Amino acid sequence: MLVTGLEILRKARAEGYGVGAFNTNNMEFTQAILEAAEEMKSPVILALSEGAMKYGGRALTRMVVALAQEARVPVAVHLDHGSSYESVLKALREGFTSVMIDKSHEDFETNVRETKRVVEAAHAVGVTVEAELGRLAGIEEHVAVDEKDALLTNPEEARIFMERTGADYLAVAIGTSHGAYKGKGRPFIDHPRLARIAKLVPAPLVLHGASAVPQELVERFRAAGGEIGEASGIHPEDIKKAISLGIAKINTDTDLRLAFTALVRETLGKNPKEFDPRKYLGPAREAVKEVVKSRMELFGSVGRA
Ligand SMILES: O=C(COP(=O)(O)O)N(O)CCCCO
Ligand code: NA
Ligand SMILES: [Zn+2]
Numbered sequence: 001m002l003v004t005g006l007e008i009l010r011k012a013r014a015e016g017y018g019v020g021a022f023n024t025n026n027m028e029f030t031q032a033i034l035e036a037a038e039e040m041k042s043p044v045i046l047a048l049s050e051g052a053m054k055y056g057g058r059a060l061t062r063m064v065v066a067l068a069q070e071a072r073v074p075v076a077v078h079l080d081h082g083s084s085y086e087s088v089l090k091a092l093r094e095g096f097t098s099v100m101i102d103k104s105h106e107d108f109e110t111n112v113r114e115t116k117r118v119v120e121a122a123h124a125v126g127v128t129v130e131a132e133l134g135r136l137a138g139i140e141e142h143v144a145v146d147e148k149d150a151l152l153t154n155p156e157e158a159r160i161f162m163e164r165t166g167a168d169y170l171a172v173a174i175g176t177s178h179g180a181y182k183g184k185g186r187p188f189i190d191h192p193r194l195a196r197i198a199k200l201v202p203a204p205l206v207l208h209g210a211s212a213v214p215q216e217l218v219e220r221f222r223a224a225g226g227e228i229g230e231a232s233g234i235h236p237e238d239i240k241k242a243i244s245l246g247i248a249k250i251n252t253d254t255d256l257r258l259a260f261t262a263l264v265r266e267t268l269g270k271n272p273k274e275f276d277p278r279k280y281l282g283p284a285r286e287a288v289k290e291v292v293k294s295r296m297e298l299f300g301s302v303g304r305a
Helices: 005-015 027-039 050-070 085-093 108-124 145-151 155-165 191-200 215-223 236-244 254-270 277-299
Strands: 019-023 044-049 075-082 098-101 128-133 169-172 205-207 247-252
Touching (some): 005 075, 005 247, 019 027, 019 277, 027 044, 027 050, 044 050, 075 085, 085 098, 085 108, 108 155, 155 191, 191 236, 215 254, 236 277, 247 277, 254 277
Parallel strands (some): 019 044, 019 247, 044 075, 075 098, 128 169, 169 205
């Protein structure tokens, strides 16, 4: 059933588990994510970025909202990294039940003002809001303290920010970053900082850039002809620890893309004569589903629907 992001995330934070927000751009990803959620009896958040909205248009948004309504588990349809008030309004018009306004690159007062404006509009139509404070950036442990403070979320600022904006959940910067290159080896995650934020911010917390970029997936991608450098993601133990400290929404996109693309390359490589899209998109869909299921097990959301 289609529910708001807060309905899913409030319970997750209260009960100490995480819920995956998985990005989709097409039918196969959407099916894989929802099938995994139903099989695992797990709540789930379907995330569409502005790029996804542009790429898929009404075909994508109508499909995602309709399938979320029919799903046998709680599903929120979420605008990922909304960059403007107008972009959020479009998502609200499409029936999304969760919207992110990401003004984390602006100064504090601008972020507060813009976020507050979105909260008023979204709440007026029963939709909940994710905001962001702090700069997502993979940082090495030895990075100077003042540089970390310039980048990562300041706990006291977070408290004031949430009180002034009324946002429902908060994306925090504690050392993760988007994409496949999150730092040399095991990225440094500032758990003490997260603990301080969680003490001051009772709202569900969000972890962006949370993909694991597992080596076996990177190898499979390379073996099938893909090219990728020294890729590394967030260690599963760091995800579990972050959830125990207050993270409730975990964004995963890169892992799904790697799995899907590795399988398309592999299937096409093995069957040069094949030109029925279902024959290479189907196995890729299954690979995405398996990644989503394993993420749900890691997050502890299995059986929580
Ligand atoms: O936080 C994330 C996903 O992070 P990751 O790249 O670790 O999957 N997102 O918001 C997804 C869109 C960003 C491009 O990946
Ligand atoms: Na988001
Ligand atoms: Zn993100």
